[in-house]
Amino acid sequence: MAKTIDQHFDNLRGTRVWRSIFRSGTGSSPLKRALAIQQNVFLHLFSTKVRTRMLSFSATWYLGTLTLGTFLILVATGIPLMFYYHPSVPQAYADTKDLQFVVSSGLFLRNLHRWSAHAMVFLVFAHMFKVFYRGAYRAPREFNWVIGVILLLMTLLLSYTGYLLPWDQLAYWAITVGSNIASAVPVMGEKIHFLLLGGNAVNANALLRFYVLHCMILPLAAMFFVAIHFWRIRKDGGLYSHASEPATVRARTDTGAPLPKEGQ
């Protein structure tokens, strides 16, 4: 009798090679499923179980998940875009034109990258307001909210640095307008402006700086904070739901009394 796909997959999961990579092995018992999360370096950021009520769409609108989704799409489209791009003046503009008209699917890649970037900025804001209105920033999740604010700023910086890269009129003047604001900082303004652009105006140095920030430093920093952000969800007691808080904590947050200290 022919084996089903499931059986083939089960056999695969039972092989020595598979077991050497994914230690959880075959089977779908609660233990194995928990191990699949716990013994995976990426997935262990998450808890092995989630409150069922948090799965409903209305609880989170999946905004955090979707924000991660846009980030993944941006990485996936950003890397091939880098293959066709030189961060120099005026080659950057010519490369962008080539992406539009010469490179196979270049136009699609650039479109998807740009619209996903806008979507990510929007989703980050939406995620923040949703978390606020649910009260999910409350103790013990204060610091994860702060990491979220850092990630919001990083998203804006990522989008802003990417805005310059096509080196067209739109990019050039948007960055000029934006970076001039840095000059308004008291005392340090001109220095910050110079440091940001590598010159007194947006020029080839600024393009190179923005390129390095956009393609390397900011994505790495964002991944670092995203990892902490996810890990903290587990460490802070899972996705927040007021109704799921222990009765004592709930009573205290309702009356505004201070929370019990650790170990009391």
Place this chain on the structure above:
Amino acid sequence: MADSKDFIAGVDSNAKKSPRRIVFITRRTSAQVKAETEDQIQTFPEVLFRAAVAVMTLAVVLVWIALIFNAPLEGLADPSHTPNPAKAPWYFLGLQEMLHYFPPVVAGVLVPGLVVMALIVIPYFKVNIEADGLFLKDRQRRLRIFYVVASALSLFLLLFKVYAALVPTLIMAGVMLLAAQSSPQSTSAFRRYLAGRPLSYWVMTWFLFELVVLTAIGTFFRGPGWAFVWPWQGS
């Protein structure tokens, strides 16, 4: 009763002899319930599957958008030719709109700096922990404070002719007044909802309202010389 023990431990409470352990719960104290049991679901595969579906749906939507709409690309950057108006990316247009009214050190440094500071301190601010309706407790005093703050803010915005921020402020003040006139016993569900909103809700909603209005005006209603235009007039 004060001195007498609420329980007597048996002489035989030796773990080696009788391994059964018994919890003594006195009449004065009770065991603290730390967490209530609640339905839980396994992350693998249930939650990851849903997350994957959500991300794939998003990807499909974005791919369709990318297939239909082309990303803008204008002429080669030319430092000697300033477009009018020169606009920042859309998420900064609220700030650029503020720059139109206030000096750069206020609109470009002070306001965003304060906003970020405010966002960071939100969870550490005890006023947010209370989830009571703003006007339900201590009503007269809170109404007085509300009148002072709302009129000071409105006057300030009026003085600098920031009508774009003044109108949302006045609308919010109106809604808050309606909330002050409502109570949990109100007949309309909307007013019951308003009555239960805490201070943090009002501050954040005002901020969200201003953010949306200023960004929308900067994006759609500003033309050459940052003059007001209708979106369909082009720029």
